[in-house]
Amino acid sequence: MKPFIKLDGLVAPMDRANVDTDAIIPKQFLKSIKRSGFGPNLFDEWRYLDIGQPGQDSTNRPRNPDFVLNQARYQGAQVLLTRDNFGCGSSREHAPWALEDFGFRVLIGTTFADIFFNNCFKNGLLPIKLPAAEVDALFALCHLTPGYRLVVDLENQIVTRPDGHVIPFSVDPFRRECLLNGWDDIGLTLRHADKIRDFEARRRIEQPWLFA
């Protein structure tokens, strides 16, 4: 996994609540057996005027000019500003894969759906929960200011606005450590292999029907 330490990135606003993972990456693209290449189909139904098919080259597909990520001022955005309950619905990890492949590294919102939130951390994507008033202010500033950027510092757990306003955020220490170092979860867990084996051996005796 790519480590995440600090980023100074262009911000794009996704000003709607309950953005679900079906919207982030529609089902037809889930037929891929790969982990990469989902970026061109991120928000496919909102982004394009036609219906996308897996394996299709999206370069010349008709784009919806009203969709936020198609606007010139947000090209190259790495920070996505979101509303309540972003990432709800399906557990598809294709959603964070698509966001990451598109170029996003940070999501800022009030709340995120649990499974999606978890999936982000496995893919070098940092979801940040902020109070509603801070998020509202960021939306307003982002709309007003072309080229609006934020500095996101995971080490110090702060988001800094261009006007110098600093917003602290919290993140589980374990997740922070993994993200800062780009650590692979599985490798970390296998350090406890003996404990897992002991637990399992005990369980085999106490509840043998689970090992039928």
Next chain:
Amino acid sequence: MQAQTLYEKLWSSHVVHVEDDGTALIYIDRHLVHEVTSPQAFEGLKLAGRKPWRVDSIVATADHNTPTDHWDMGIQDPVSRQQVETLDSNIREVGALAYFPFKDQRQGIVHVIGPENGATLPGMTVVCGDSHTSTHGAFACLAHGIGTSEVEHVMATQCLLQKKSKTMLVRVEGPLGAGVTAKDVVLAIIGRIGTAGGTGYAIEFGGSAIRSLSMEGRMTVCNMAIEAGARAGLVAVDDKTVEYFKGRPFAPRGETWDRAVEYWRTLHSDAGAVFDAVVELNAAEIKPQVTWGTSPEMVVAIDGTVPDPDLEKDPVKREGMARALQYMGLTPRTPIASVPVDKVFIGSCTNSRIEDLRAAAAVARGRQKAASVKQALVVPGSGLVKAQAEAEGLDKIFIAAGFEWREPGCSMCLAMNADRLEPGERCASTSNRNFEGRQGAGGRTHLVSPAMAAAAAIAGRFADVRELG
């Protein structure tokens, strides 16, 4: 000992290790696998040179991509076929306790076949790369949907990294009215607490109305816990739970059965256990439900009307409602019972079990699908459900009423196979998500119970199943 909630009992009996910040390693008893969220996990395992920790924890099936008709022709879509064949070869290589491939008699939707085969048992931790894994909580399992990285993690370590959830009790008391089903109960709950109401919680469903539900009904309720934002839903063990597992292929037998039952009987919240949140609903007030928008929380009773965004004070919500109405092609204040439907879908991990098909067939019996309804699909949850329904003659009732009787699979719930809505088509669906494009790009989904879906097929619009007689 301090009174514990069911969630706390399940959690503490599976903790292997805890990090300083409370992140825990939870042991996983059952790993359900399907073709869509597993290929990258199998590949990751192979690339890292790792072996699965415990192959006999894996139960796999192909369900999302499989067609529901013309099985003799195989899977026509080459991309879908490749995904299913990838699962075939991964399981061949790695192994599993059981694999129910495409066309197997026991194949079906992963959340239907797990319990049906006794591969899901009370007290287990169950994971699957599928958000509707919450279904298995109906059997007092701690069951979570997980992402593909976690699928790989569970395969490699038999554990999941988890933070303990908060606990919520949703208590539904009183008798349910005639024509009011588990689906209506859970839609009413989501309407009350919202799609993010359960975020960060494991929800235990309790109260006399929940206890009165069959195991199938409890599965429907837990299935949609995720639509309320909760990764896990739970119902305590009672006689119905124990009875359900008697004679299932992977359920224990003989002396082991007795030991297991003795343990299962402890799987309930203790008297006096404290929940972080409690929500109460009066069952008598719940009517048949129909969603009107693009989120399951956008729901009204069948005698209600499409709401007016202008009455909503919160600007983000107002904007969301207006957008949903535009997408759904609906006008504020329209009676929901006057809205015509183009298609009907009866199926999905929410409502494709035998009880669901019986309820729909009871409405369809001796009646005819309205001519204006282009298609009414009935897709059983598994080969066994299909066989049972056919033994009861339900297939004949559906066919006589002008419905289509199909092979098992996820089908039009998410339209990864050929079953889908065309742009602008409106569907009465027994599935779980009414998101934009969920059942096909531009498709308009209204979530309802199986009886209500059948009633809509007959009436050609949403109709109150209680008035059909």
